[in-house]
Every structure is written in structure tokens, then in C-alpha cells.
Amino acid sequence: MSASPTPPTIETRSIDYVPRAERRGKVWHQGPFWFTGNFVILTMLVGFTGPSMGLSVPWTVLAIVLGAGSGTFFMAFHANQGPRMGLPQMIQSRAQFGSRGAIIPFIATVFVYVGFMVFDTIIGTQGIQTVAPGGEFFWYPVLIVVSIVIAIVGHDLLHVVQRWLTYVLIVVFGIVTVLAIFVLPTAAGAPGLSAGWNTAAFFVQLSLAAGFNLSYSVYVSDYSRYLPENAPAGKLIGWTYAGAAGSAVWLMSLGAVLSSKIPNIDGIPALMQTGDLLFPGFGTVVVLVGSVALITIMGVNAYGAMLTGISAVDGFKRMRPTVALRVVSLTLVGLLALVVALAIPDNYLDSFNSFVTLMLYFLVPWTAVNLVDFYFVRHGRYAITEIFNPNGIYGRWAWRGLLSYAAGFIVAIPFFALPIYTGPVAHALGGADLSFVPAIIVSGGLYYLLTRNQDRTAEAAAIERSERELEGGR
Numbered sequence: 249m250s251a252s253p254t255p256p257t258i259e260t261r262s263i264d265y266v267p268r269a270e271r272r273g274k275v276w277h278q279g280p281f282w283f284t285g286n287f288v289i290l291t292m293l294v295g296f297t298g299p300s301m302g303l304s305v306p307w308t309v310l311a312i313v314l315g316a317g318s319g320t321f322f323m324a325f326h327a328n329q330g331p332r333m334g335l336p337q338m339i340q341s342r343a344q345f346g347s348r349g350a351i352i353p354f355i356a357t358v359f360v361y362v363g364f365m366v367f368d369t370i371i372g373t374q375g376i377q378t379v380a381p382g383g384e385f386f387w388y389p390v391l392i393v394v395s396i397v398i399a400i401v402g403h404d405l406l407h408v409v410q411r412w413l414t415y416v417l418i419v420v421f422g423i424v425t426v427l428a429i430f431v432l433p434t435a436a437g438a439p440g441l442s443a444g445w446n447t448a449a450f451f452v453q454l455s456l457a458a459g460f461n462l463s464y465s466v467y468v469s470d471y472s473r474y475l476p477e478n479a480p481a482g483k484l485i486g487w488t489y490a491g492a493a494g495s496a497v498w499l500m501s502l503g504a505v506l507s508s509k510i511p512n513i514d515g516i517p518a519l520m521q522t523g524d525l526l527f528p529g530f531g532t533v534v535v536l537v538g539s540v541a542l543i544t545i546m547g548v549n550a551y552g553a554m555l556t557g558i559s560a561v562d563g564f565k566r567m568r569p570t571v572a573l574r575v576v577s578l579t580l581v582g583l584l585a586l587v588v589a590l591a592i593p594d595n596y597l598d599s600f601n602s603f604v605t606l607m608l609y610f611l612v613p614w615t616a617v618n619l620v621d622f623y624f625v626r627h628g629r630y631a632i633t634e635i636f637n638p639n640g641i642y643g644r645w646a647w648r649g650l651l652s653y654a655a656g657f658i659v660a661i662p663f664f665a666l667p668i669y670t671g672p673v674a675h676a677l678g679g680a681d682l683s684f685v686p687a688i689i690v691s692g693g694l695y696y697l698l699t700r701n702q703d704r705t706a707e708a709a710a711i712e713r714s715e716r717e718l719e720g721g722r
């Protein structure tokens with residue numbers, strides 16, 4: 249909590265509880281952290297969808313505002329769990345799913361983290377290749393190593409880097425946005441010339457924007473768990489929301505403007521071309537700044553994959569949270585990302601959209617169960633020591649959470665829209681994927697009902713014991 253900035257040292261904690269004596273940081277730091285976290289070139293690509301399907305820019309922006317606005321709503325509420333529980337995001341799920349049952353959302357989450365790392369690596373490399381020689385076999389490992397080193401130093405460094413990048417990004421992309429709207433001409437054959445209203449495009453754009461920001465739910469507490477236990481909930485959620493939704497709306501809308509004016513758009517050349525309207529060379533600056541932001545979010549993804557991977561393994565074999573464990577886990581994450589990045593085909597954008605959609609199917613029921621448990625069932629009170637006890641009160645396979653998760657997943661199937669499968673409802677909506685709506689309602693609602701008759705007297709006693717053990721100084 250002290251105001252003096254201490255230089256970041258290598259973090260020792262991973263999935264373990266952060267004692268109140270170690271709590272620090274400011275609530276407003278969540279704002280810039282999530283602003284930069286979502287201010288990546290991938291986010292801009294989401295905004296290409298509307299215009300490329302014939303939707304005009306104003307309608308596309310509306311779909312983005314509604315989509316990102318609703319997706320971030322769920323994401324931001326996870327922020328409050330960090331300081332209350334002092335734990336990273338995913339391990340908290342043991343209270344709903346059991347120490348082993350939580351493996352299902354854990355696997356989906358690691359898949360998301362590594363997947364985003366791979367996409368970030370590919371785009372970041374394309375950005376750097378605009379000025380530097382060197383192929384994939386050089387730049388992929390370099391980017392991944394840098395991001396892994398940042399993640400090894402850990403939480404405090406990630407916060408500092410993301411915070412300072414915010415200022416740079418606002419200036420540079422502020423200029424690009426003005427250029428895109430007022431200076432960039434609309435090329436012959438550009439989608440913007442014939443765009444108008446298109447119902448399918450509107451809902452596809454809306455659902456992609458929502459899904460994209462919902463995908464950040466699995467990250468949130470990792471970066472709020474060091475905050476003082478009594479950090480004000482409204483401010484904490486508000487800063488998280490403002491950062492993550494603000495950057496999404498801005499960058500996706502910029503993507504919409506660019507893709508309405510440039511035929512057959514590609515992200516990096518579009519930014520180069522627009523930036524160069526200020527003076528030749530500025531486009532390169534824009535792309536490089538964008539690439540730096542990609543490297544740091546890669547660090548964030550690696551960090552989350554490490555925490556979630558350790559949580560998963562620890563459910564089966566107890567792990568001691570040491571620095572060595574963090575370093576080894578992060579190295580494995582980096583190697584995995586490298587192998588996948590080198591193996592994946594280059595026309596990644598199609599696979600990217602399916603990827604965002606697919607992983608959401610596994611994350612949304614988890615978000616619903618996890619949030620309902622925190623806000624409406626346990627009201628933020630957990631026996632933290634029992635979360636780490638494999639024979640503890642939260643169990644190994646907790647049927648209430650697992651059943652609710654499965655139910656939400658299954659009712660969402662008719663709403664799925666994937667290249668290999670389009671459910672009847674998605675078909676009727678012209679390809680839009682609103683599966684997150686039934687998934688949230690059913691998983692969250694069912695979990696609430698199933699926990700009504702749950703006897704939690706043992707938990708109440710365990711909470712007191714846990715509190716004494718962790719903080720009581722017995």
C-alpha cells in the first residue's frame with residue numbers, strides 16, 4: 249500500500265494465498281492494465297467483421313458498443329474476487345467444481361491462453377518484419393522469450409509495463425484514429441461504399457465483440473489479488489470495466505472504419521498505410537508500438553497459463569509454490585506456444601474467429617457458475633485453506649457446479665456457429681452466435697437453485713479456522 253514505487257523483483261507466489269500484509273497497489277491501476285491488455289491488434293481485427301459483411305460503420309459501432317459492453321460486464325465482476333479471496337482467478341473455481349472437477353474449465357482456459365499467445369506471436373512478428381529482417385524461426389522464439397521473461401518477473405512488472413504503455417498507445421492510436429476517420433480516402437471497391445443495414449452482420453459483429461471481451465474473464469483476479477482486502481468493490485469493478493470495454497470499443501471501431509475504406513483489408517498494412525498519412529514512417533511507428541503491446545499481453549497470457557496449469561496439476565498432485573515451479577511452468581508454456589505458432593497455417597484470421605467462438609463455449613458456463621457462487625451463494629466468503637485441501641469441504645468433484653456447467657453448455661449447442669457446425673438457432677440468426685445468453689442464464693440459474701438446499705454450517709466453521717490459520721498469527 250505504500251506510495252513509494254519499489255522496483256519489481258521476481259515474484260515468489262503463484263497459486264497460493266496472498267497474505268494481507270503483502271497487499272499493495274491502487275485500485276485505479278486496473279483501468280490502464282485492462283486498457284493496454286485489450287489494446288492489441290487482434291482486438292482491431294474483430295471490428296473488420298461488420299463492414300466486410302456489408303454493415304455500415306455506424307451500425308457496426310453500435311454492435312461493438314452493445315457487444316463489448318455486455319461481454320465486459322461479466323468479465324469486470326471477477327475483479328472483486330481477487331482482493332476478497334487473495335487467490336488467482338481460476339483456482340477459485342475449486343469451490344464450485346471441486347479440486348479435480350475444476351480441471352474442465354482449467355483445460356479450456358489453458359487452451360485460451362496458449363491460443364492467444366500464438367495469435368499474438370504471429371501478428372507481432374508480422375509487425376516487426378515491416379522493419380526488421382528475419383523469419384518466423386527467429387522472431388517467434390524472440391517474442392516468446394521476451395514475454396516469458398516478463399511473466400517470470402511477474403505480477404508487479406506486468407502492471408508497470410501495461411500502465412506505461414497506456415499513455416503511449418493513447419497518443420499513437422489517437423493520431424491514427426483521427427487519420428483513419430478524416431484523412432484516409434475510401435478506395436474504389438471498398439465495402440463502405442455499398443454498406444448499410446444487415447441483420448446477420450449486426451448480430452455476428454455483436455456476438456464476436458461480446459465473446460472477445462468475455463474471454464478476459466479467466467484473467468481478471470490474477471491482477472487484482474494483491475490489492476488490499478477492503479478495496480472498494482464498485483471502483484474496482486468500474487476501473488476494470490472502463491479499461492477493458494474502453495479499449496475494445498475504440499480499437500474495434502477503428503477496425504470498422506479502416507475496413508470500410510480499404511478493400512480486402514489486412515491489419516498491419518492498413519495501420520501502416522493510415523499512419524503514413526501523417527508522415528512517411530509514422531505507420532511503422534504505429535505498427536511497432538502495436539507489436540510491443542502484443543508482446544506484453546503475451547506475457548499476461550503466459551502468466552495466466554502458468555497459474556491455471558499449476559492449479560490443474562495441483563488438483564492431482566500437490567505442488568509446492570516456489571520460484572522454480574513458476575520458472576519451469578512458464579518455460580513449458582513458452583515452448584508449447586512456440587510449437588503451435590510454427591505449426592499453424594498463415595491464414596490465421598478464419599481460424600481466429602472460430603477460435604474465439606469455440607473457447608467461449610467452455611468459458612461462459614464457468615463464468616456464470618463462478619460469479620453466482622461468489623455474489624449470490626457464498627457472498628464472497630470462502631474457507632481459503634480448504635480450497636487447497638484435497639480432502640476438504642469443497643470436495644474433489646463437486647456435482648452442483650459440474651451439472652450446472654454441463655447444462656449451460658448443452659442448451660447453448662443449438663446457438664453454436666462454427667465452420668464445422670451451425671446450430672438451428674444460429675442458422676436462423678444468419679450465422680450470429682448468441683450462445684452466451686442461454687449458457688449464462690441456464691448455468692447461473694441452475695447453480696443458484698442447486699445451492700439453495702446446501703448445508704454450509706461446516707463451511708462457516710472452516711472459514712473461521714482458515715481465517716485464523718492464514719491471518720490470525722496463532
Ligand SMILES: Nc1ccnc(=O)[nH]1
Pocket residue numbers: 288290291364365368460463464545546549
Ligand atoms: N482474451 C484475449 C483477447 C485478445 N488477446 C489476448 O491475448 N487475450
